[in-house]
Amino acid sequence: MRLPGVPLARPALLLLLPLLPLLAPLLGTGAPAELRVRVRLPDGQVTEESLQADSDADSISLELRKPDGTLVSFTADFKKDVKIFRALILGELEKGQSQFQALCFVTQLQHNEIIPSEAMAKLRQKNPRAVRQAEEVRGPEHLHMDVAVNFSQGALLSPHLHNVCAEAVDAIYTRQEDVRFWLEQGVDTSVFEALPKASEQAELPRCGQVGDRGKPCVCRYGLSLAWYPCMLKYCHSRDRPMPYKCGIRSCQKSYSFDFYVPQRQLCLWDEDPYPG
Numbered sequence: 001m002r003l004p005g006v007p008l009a010r011p012a013l014l015l016l017l018p019l020l021p022l023l024a025p026l027l028g029t030g031a032p033a034e035l036r037v038r039v040r041l042p043d044g045q046v047t048e049e050s051l052q053a054d055s056d057a058d059s060i061s062l063e064l065r066k067p068d069g070t071l072v073s074f075t076a077d078f079k080k081d082v083k084i085f086r087a088l089i090l091g092e093l094e095k096g097q098s099q100f101q102a103l104c105f106v107t108q109l110q111h112n113e114i115i116p117s118e119a120m121a122k123l124r125q126k127n128p129r130a131v132r133q134a135e136e137v138r139g140p141e142h143l144h145m146d147v148a149v150n151f152s153q154g155a156l157l158s159p160h161l162h163n164v165c166a167e168a169v170d171a172i173y174t175r176q177e178d179v180r181f182w183l184e185q186g187v188d189t190s191v192f193e194a195l196p197k198a199s200e201q202a203e204l205p206r207c208g209q210v211g212d213r214g215k216p217c218v219c220r221y222g223l224s225l226a227w228y229p230c231m232l233k234y235c236h237s238r239d240r241p242m243p244y245k246c247g248i249r250s251c252q253k254s255y256s257f258d259f260y261v262p263q264r265q266l267c268l269w270d271e272d273p274y275p276g
């Protein structure tokens, strides 16, 4: 039986604190709020993750470095219903690769994927040294990126694209179904560029099976958001008539992206053949 006044959730490590009026002039000036947390990656290693929220721009960004040096970032643009994944992959110089390779994947931001920016901006942690592990592992998502985004037109889709994808000018991908959604929202068609059609792509070999470095193929890249606030938690209190926001639920989610590359050498990490 639930007793009135007894919190439902265990005391949360991360709390949503109301901004103190004293701090509001400092924090309410549009400067993004940043939270740095230590997180455990799916492979067990620990890394630092940075989460920034800008409630004026109504956006959240998350950044973490994988143990192999890859910098993964995720941007949620609530104003435009756009989310952007970016990976900066370090090249292996001894294999003749350039210093790093950047990839950008842009897709529709669904509601309830991540907490609102205004709540994220208020998130504080009691113990910054704690290593956090997501409470919920959300099912992995596999996306077929079959359309290219024209970088110079990218601001028409999201103002964040110019900063986030500046290194990935020739490697910004999205999907037909996302394009349909954004066109309905009034985004200009000039943002999107055709890639070899899905039917043709289906006939292209996976990069892992191509020996010739100059040949086109279908590349796969996987990344994981190790820890992010995916839902608000509500508590009950004797003193308040309504449940109130008192913390967050954290999630982890993996994504894999299939996309066309004109040359096998743009997908050198894809070494092994894989099914389906």
Ligand SMILES: *[C@@H]1O[C@H](CO)[C@@H](O)[C@H](O)[C@H]1NC(C)=O
Binding pocket: 150, 151, 152, 153, 190, 193
């Ligand atoms: C991207 O858009 C600009 C402006 O419309 C255009 O001049 C350019 O040719 C486009 N780039 C590609 C690769 O199609």
